[in-house]
Amino acid sequence: MAEGTSNEYWRWPEGKWTNPDIDWKKGTIIAAGVDVGSVSSQVVVVVDGELYSFGNTRTGYDSPDSARKAMHIALEETGLTVNNIDYCIGTGYGRVNVPMAQRTITEIACHARGANFMYGPEVRTVMDMGGQDCKAINCDEKGKVLNFMMNDKCAAGTGRGMEVFADLIRVPVWEIGPRSFQIEKEPPMISSTCVVFAKSEVVGLLEQGVPENDIMAAYCAAMAHRIMELLNRLGVHEKFVITGGIAKNEGVVKRLEKELGIKTAEKKWHKPEYKNYPFDTQIAGAAGAALFAEAMVSKGKAKSVRKA
Amino acid sequence: MIVAGIDLGGKNAHVVILKDDEVVAQGENATGIQKAVAAETVYDETLNKAGFNRKDVKRVVATGSAGKRVAFADGVIPDAAADARGVNRLFPSARTVIDVGAEEGRAIKISPEGKVLDFAINEKCAAGTGTFVEAMARALEISVEEMATISLKSNSSIPMNAQCAVFGESEVVSLIHQKVEKQDIAKAVHDAIAGRIASVARIIGLEKDVVVIGGMAKNNGFIDSLKKETHLDVIVPPDPDFVGALGAAVAAASGVLQEQVEAKVVELETVEEGQAS
Numbered sequence: 001m002a003e004g005t006s007n008e009y010w011r012w013p014e015g016k017w018t019n020p021d022i023d024w025k026k027g028t029i030i031a032a033g034v035d036v037g038s039v040s041s042q043v044v045v046v047v048d049g050e051l052y053s054f055g056n057t058r059t060g061y062d063s064p065d066s067a068r069k070a071m072h073i074a075l076e077e078t079g080l081t082v083n084n085i086d087y088c089i090g091t092g093y094g095r096v097n098v099p100m101a102q103r104t105i106t107e108i109a110c111h112a113r114g115a116n117f118m119y120g121p122e123v124r125t126v127m128d129m130g131g132q133d134c135k136a137i138n139c140d141e142k143g144k145v146l147n148f149m150m151n152d153k154c155a156a157g158t159g160r161g162m163e164v165f166a167d168l169i170r171v172p173v174w175e176i177g178p179r180s181f182q183i184e185k186e187p188p189m190i191s192s193t194c195v196v197f198a199k200s201e202v203v204g205l206l207e208q209g210v211p212e213n214d215i216m217a218a219y220c221a222a223m224a225h226r227i228m229e230l231l232n233r234l235g236v237h238e239k240f241v242i243t244g245g246i247a248k249n250e251g252v253v254k255r256l257e258k259e260l261g262i263k264t265a266e267k268k269w270h271k272p273e274y275k276n277y278p279f280d281t282q283i284a285g286a287a288g289a290a291l292f293a294e295a296m297v298s299k300g301k302a303k304s305v306r307k308a
Numbered sequence: 309m310i311v312a313g314i315d316l317g318g319k320n321a322h323v324v325i326l327k328d329d330e331v332v333a334q335g336e337n338a339t340g341i342q343k344a345v346a347a348e349t350v351y352d353e354t355l356n357k358a359g360f361n362r363k364d365v366k367r368v369v370a371t372g373s374a375g376k377r378v379a380f381a382d383g384v385i386p387d388a389a390a391d392a393r394g395v396n397r398l399f400p401s402a403r404t405v406i407d408v409g410a411e412e413g414r415a416i417k418i419s420p421e422g423k424v425l426d427f428a429i430n431e432k433c434a435a436g437t438g439t440f441v442e443a444m445a446r447a448l449e450i451s452v453e454e455m456a457t458i459s460l461k462s463n464s465s466i467p468m469n470a471q472c473a474v475f476g477e478s479e480v481v482s483l484i485h486q487k488v489e490k491q492d493i494a495k496a497v498h499d500a501i502a503g504r505i506a507s508v509a510r511i512i513g514l515e516k517d518v519v520v521i522g523g524m525a526k527n528n529g530f531i532d533s534l535k536k537e538t539h540l541d542v543i544v545p546p547d548p549d550f551v552g553a554l555g556a557a558v559a560a561a562s563g564v565l566q567e568q569v570e571a572k573v574v575e576l577e578t579v580e581e582g583q584a585s
Contacts, residue, residue, distance in 0.1 A: 061485060108582065146583075147581070149579055150580045151579050154576075154578040164474060195434075197432075197439075200411075203341075230579060
């Protein structure tokens with residue numbers, strides 16, 4: 001599963017998928033959402049409002065290149081090109097630098113809309129765990145944002161914080177969640193909030209001979225606690241979902257559920273006909289952007305820019 | 309009468325020996341993980357330098373974040389109290405002490421007698437500490453000392469957007485990629501930390517004279533930025549990282565073995581609230 005060189009412990013698996021049940025040529029409106037985040041970039045393509053394909057890759061130094069790369073991954077082997085797309089919306093940290101987008105929408109709105117589509121209209125709180133920020137969002141049954149709380153100033157509680165930890169402890173980032181449960185008893189959480197100070201604390205624990213798995217548990221617990229503080233300030237309501245990369249880390253998610261006393265919704269498509277489609281929590285923002293794009297064209301609020 | 313003060317901090321241990329109220333020796337070493345051991349070593353080395361042994365010493369007072377781990381100390385006083393006593397001893401006119409160490413930044417309002425009147429501290433976020441500057445120096449691939457020197461040559465003022473040390477490293481790397489001069493990046497880093505330290509200091513109010521101590525006080529680039537940020541001519545003693553140990557020794561000389569101070573703990577706000585538009 002590992003890509004890249006063996007010492008890139010932060011490197012999470014990239015992904016792509018194309019819907020075998022849809023022939024895009026038979027579709028009326030083809031819309032795309034491009035979410036260029038600080039760490040990862042995704043593209044979702046919807047055909048008449050149905051999920052057609054997605055691509056998920058790491059963001060490079062250059063936002064336009066990252067957008068193009070994610071688009072290339074999403075469109076690969078489909079025969080579909082950017083020229084066939086009616087409308088495209090950019091979102092995320094690098095949204096102003098998405099060359100194929102006709103307009104931009106904030107990732108807060110897109111994540112709420114995307115979570116509504118993925119998990120269903122009962123979703124009321126979305127916790128988006130981004131690469132360099134985290135946002136707790138309350139939304140209505142249409143996926144419209146009511147209010148939110150955001151931390152984008154501090155790496156604690158962000159995907160980046162987990163990557164830094166993975167690199168330090170030299171364990172691939174996707175192994176941290178499962179290994180954090182291979183412990184005899186739950187250790188006290190890492191006491192430093194700051195990622196930099198947490199690193200020193202972890203080094204101290206390693207030198208004391210504390211087992212690696214216990215340290216992973218302690219780090220996951222600290223991250224869960226940090227997220228919980230943000231959620232408690234906003235007020236969390238069921239159905240509660242987590243989007244973004246950290247949603248894939250059970251070590252954080254399970255401990256957060258325990259602290260909050262609220263379960264996260266099952267990572268499963270709301271639409272029963274999607275039950276065999278892969279469910280990637282990282283695509284929520286791009287999915288929301290694609291659905292906004294589709295709605296703008298179908299409701300006549302935007303003109304199709306389709307060239308072919 | 310021979311007394312000793314020892315400051316066991318996050319990164320370094322400092323010892324000051326006083327004989328009849330005069331400094332006769334001082335010593336320092338890096339603490340590493342075995343802080344208690346480091347304290348023993350530097351204490352014996354410093355005594356040795358002065359030609360004393362442990363039996364000659366009447367009292368030892370410890371301070372610093374790991375002060376409680378100094379097994380041979382007769383008493384432990386908080387950093388703020390040690391700083392206040394040490395600065396008062398050097399500069400009786402001082403009313404504000406700014407102490408920036410590896411893992412914390414604090415501002416202390418002191419009385420003409422060297423008592424702590426008020427005190428604010430950030431120890432939760434690396435962004436307001438020496439660790440932030442070290443991390444940025446690593447990203448720049450230069451030493452902290454070199455960073456201090458080159459930053460003084462810069463005439464630009466690029467703001468750093470990142471508050472966090474982790475994000476700051478990425479920002480520095482991105483500035484390097486944009487071919488921004490290293491001296492300008494160094495200045496941006498010093499301006500950023502000066503801004504954060506000043507915001508901690510403003511909680512207690514900056515009253516003259518202002519004395520800056522701790523390891524970061526040796527960084528001229530930071531001091532320059534701090535002067536501009538506060539519009540004050542701050543004073544830096546010759547050995548700014550020994551002032552805590554000096555204060556502990558002064559306490560030992562006065563027979564003070566414990567002291568209590570109350571801090572205003574500062575947390576840099578990181579959360580923004582938003583409503584649907």
